Amino acid sequence: MVYYFTSTVVEPPALIYMGKDKFENEELIKYGWEEDFHVDKLSSAHVYLRLQFGQTWNTIPEVLLTDLGQLVKANSIEGVKKSSVVVVYTPWNNLKKTADMDVGQVSFHDHGLVKKLQIEKNNQVVKRLEKTKQESHPDLALEKLEIEKQRRRAAKEASNAKKKEDLQREKEKREEASKKSYDSIFEQSNMRSNLQNTDVKDVNEWEEDFM
Numbered sequence: 001m002v003y004y005f006t007s008t009v010v011e012p013p014a015l016i017y018m019g020k021d022k023f024e025n026e027e028l029i030k031y032g033w034e035e036d037f038h039v040d041k042l043s044s045a046h047v048y049l050r051l052q053f054g055q056t057w058n059t060i061p062e063v064l065l066t067d068l069g070q071l072v073k074a075n076s077i078e079g080v081k082k083s084s085v086v087v088v089y090t091p092w093n094n095l096k097k098t099a100d101m102d103v104g105q106v107s108f109h110d111h112g113l114v115k116k117l118q119i120e121k122n123n124q125v126v127k128r129l130e131k132t133k134q135e136s137h138p139d140l141a142l143e144k145l146e147i148e149k150q151r152r153r154a155a156k157e158a159s160n161a162k163k164k165e166d167l168q169r170e171k172e173k174r175e176e177a178s179k180k181s182y183d184s185i186f187e188q189s190n191m192r193s194n195l196q197n198t199d200v201k202d203v204n205e206w207e208e209d210f211m
Helices: 022-031 062-074 123-130 140-210
Strands: 002-007 014-019 035-039 047-050 084-091 115-120 134-136
Touching: 002 062, 002 123, 014 022, 014 062, 022 140, 047 062, 062 084, 062 115, 062 123
Parallel strands: none
Antiparallel strands: 002 014, 002 134, 014 047, 035 047, 035 084, 084 115
16 A cells, blocks of 8 residues: 655645555655655655656755654654654665665665755644645555656657657758858959949940040
8 A cells, every 4th residue: 555645835736645554665666767765764654746847866856855754753752752863765766675685675776866855843834734645555566567658758759849849940040041141142243344344434435535
């Protein structure tokens, strides 16, 4: 079972979710595709944020980070008793899981991709989030396949759009270069024509003076 929460501190509202227990956490670790939050050095729920398309893990608004941190703290047996805890978060693909680890336990591939939050106890935030709580039994593997398809499609569309823009830019450059070349030829033609006209006039004047 997965618990879903909605944070309204941002627009559009953010979808947050976590497993019912450490066994559900294990499934979320396996089929995750978003950011992972949990209490540093203490047992706690792994809370995930469903990012909007185009949003990155290092641009999450501070108010939303606070909501996530409060939810993590509230779902830690030891952390909930403390006035303050440190919550760590990282992209899902930075989570490291090995066969010798306990159920629900994780480490990190790159500790440079781990950020920390200092979370002070705030029951009002927790109560607000708890009011939005919903339970579901999603097919996590299928959800992951679907989001990967969407991301590949979005990436392909973005790539095609960029190629189209590049082709249009090159076309405009060629047209501008062609126009400049034509203008240059036109100006040179005018110069030759003016010289010819001047020569004829000078000859006629000379002939009139001679006669």
